[in-house]
Amino acid sequence: MHYDMNRYSSRLFVCTLGFLFLLGVRISRAQEAPPPNNVGTLSLQECISIAQDQSAVANAARYALVASKWQYESFQSDLLPSLSLSGDAPGYNKSIFSNVLDNGQVTFSSRTQSEASASLAVSQNILPTGGRLSLSSGVTRLGIFSNENTYLWQSTPLVVGLNQPLFQFNNLKWQNRTEPLRYEIAQKQFVEEMEEIAQTVTQQFFDVYLAKINLENARFNVARNDSIYQISQGRYNVGSIAENDLLQSELALRNAESSLTSAQIEYERALNDFKILLGYSTDVSLELEQPEKLPEISVDISKAKELALNNNSESLLYRLNEIQADRNLAQARSEAGFAATLNANFGLNQTSEQFSDLYTDPQNRQFVTVGFEVPIFNWGKQRAQVNAARNQQREVANSIQFQRRQFVQQVEYTVSQFLQLRGQALIAAQADTIAQRRYDVAQNRYLIGKIDITNLFIAQEEKDSARRAYIRALRTFWTGWYNLRALTLYDFDKKQPITYQL
Structure with missing residues (x-):
């Protein structure tokens, strides 16, 4: 019985230790990990990374770049061969038509028929000339319905076609x-x-x-001015200071309390934004x-x-505008002169009543047409368009x-x-340190009665002003740093171009 009690006590002791160990682990993990609604303390670089990763502005920039990427891929597709299937589903037609016999007599006959076709074509744009080359193959079935249904087949096993504009504007x-x-500009803009x-x-x-520094200064000033007011009351009671000094210290306390309220509101507004x-x-x-130390960067x-x-997109936009001005001039010149289009087709075709004989001994099929347009008289419209485009080109060149x-x-x-x-x-950091030391000295001198309260408040104001000036100087430096990066798209600290992944 005594042995069982010892064994039970040992097990209870071990279980208690295990429970305390697990409880300690959970408490330590809870202390290490911030709550879900607590992000923690963030540095400047961490804030920038978060905004570039998840802010609405960053997501909009990504969508804009993706859209430009798809537009560029759409253009690249125009330079590659394309495959298309076209045709007509079986159509049904029943009609009455007039028919002139050999003796001149006119009679009316009825006709019932259906027609269906399908064609498969491969086409390729010709970049240097602006033409289009195609290869196609198709089949057509004609059904004539009368006393005996008749079906006729027509095939074009292979047709080579060329559509070539002559002396025309080559937009491609x-x-x-x-x-x-344009796509490069979109990448730079991203x-x-x-x-x-x-x-x-x-x-x-x-x-x-x-705003946080102003809030901390406001809290500090309320606490310090309250102490000064208490000291001033004691000195006024013993007659060592005049009532004016007492009122001045009380006024400083009330102003500090008002400034604390304003600083709290401004800090919450700035933080929420x-x-x-x-x-x-x-x-x-x-x-x-606290803001990072200033790096030593040579540029x-x-x-x-x-x-x-x-690298800058604005510089690339200058080049794009120049190309577009040249393009407009070239288009105006081409539209003002002789223009023609060459259409040529060569291939094979065959007809048969039996589908099995449709591709036997096909016959040649070819045609060539040349359409042209020559402006003769239009009241000088083309000449005016050319002169307008030429002067716009000069305007763009000088403006750029x-x-x-x-x-x-x-x-x-x-x-x-x-x-x-x-x-x-x-320099602002040195001024901040000096102003803080001066205030400490002035405070000690006031406590021993060496300076009046006016000089103490002047030192306090200069301390707060120097602190704000230092923060503004840091703000100006880091803003200037990222402005320089945006202009050059280059990191002079790491000596490498700036890139971002979608």
């Missing part, structure tokens, strides 16, 4: 120049939109962080990490201009030349400005 050839460029999302997230990230930008609902809880202005001219120079100037200004932003942010 120009599309072969513009469509690949990367630029991702970088623009990074700029927007950066701006709102620091807006939220600045930021959550929506990231693709979250406003009931999600998240915190922002060569000449290289930045070269990258922008080669001016826009390209402006674009290069913008790149130079952006790089020059960015190279100064890091130094300005470092």
Whole structure:
């Protein structure tokens, strides 16, 4: 009995240890994993990645790129052979028609028949000439219903056809120049939109962080001004300060409390707007990490201009507009002159009452037609269209030349400005440290009665202002960094082009 009790106690002890171990594991896991509605603390780069992955703006940019991709594939299909099947389902026709006999007498006869056909064709566009080559094969059945039903068959085992415009505008050839460029522009615009999302997230990230700093300063000022007010009351009671100083400290406390309420409202508004930008609902809880340290990035202005001219979609749009102006001029010239179309067909055909004899000893079938159009007199319409297209081409060329120079100037200004932003942010950081130390010194001097309350409040305001200026300097630096990336589509920190996957 004593042995059973010991064994029972041992088992109970082991089970208790196991239960406590499992409970500890679950508690630790619950502490490690944030709740479903708590995203946790996010850095600037994490916020950018989240917005680029799940925000509505990023998804819209992806759909736009996918649509451009399908449009480009649709054009590429025009350069490949196509296979088509056409035909007529069996049709039924019963009618009465007039018939003139050999003696001149007119009689009326009835006719009942049906007809069905099917044709299979392979066609290929000819890119250099703008023509179209085709191969086809078909069969037709004619049924005549009278006292004895009769069926006639006709076959075209093989027909080679050519449709070739002569001295006409070759739209396919120009599309072969513009469509690949359009798709390249769409790809560049997608990367630029991702970088623009990074700029927007950066701006709102620091807006939220600045609102958070203002809220922390407001709470600190309420607590500190409350202490100063209590100290001022004590000094006023013993007659060491005037009533004006007491009222000034009380007014500072009330203003600090009002500023705290405003700062709380502004922080919640900025944070909710930021959550929506990231693709979250406003009931999600998240915190922002302190901004990252400033990287040391060197940018060569000449290289930045070269990258922008080669990579930026705006620069590629200049090239597309030039090609389209040349295309319009070529089209106007071709439409103003002689135009003709050559249609040629050569093949085999055969007719038979028996389907089994339909492909026996087929006969030649060929025809050639040439249609043409020559403008003789139209009151100078073609000449006016050509002159209009020529002057539009010159307008586009001069406008693009001016826009390209402006674009290069913008790149130079952006790089020059960015190279100064890091130094300005470092100076703002030093000013923030100095202002904080000055406030600590002023506070200690006020406590021992060396300075009045006015100088203390001045030091407090300068401390808060220097802190805000530092956050704004960081905001300007990081916004400028992503603006430079969007212009050049190049990461100067990692020394590689910027790419994004769908």
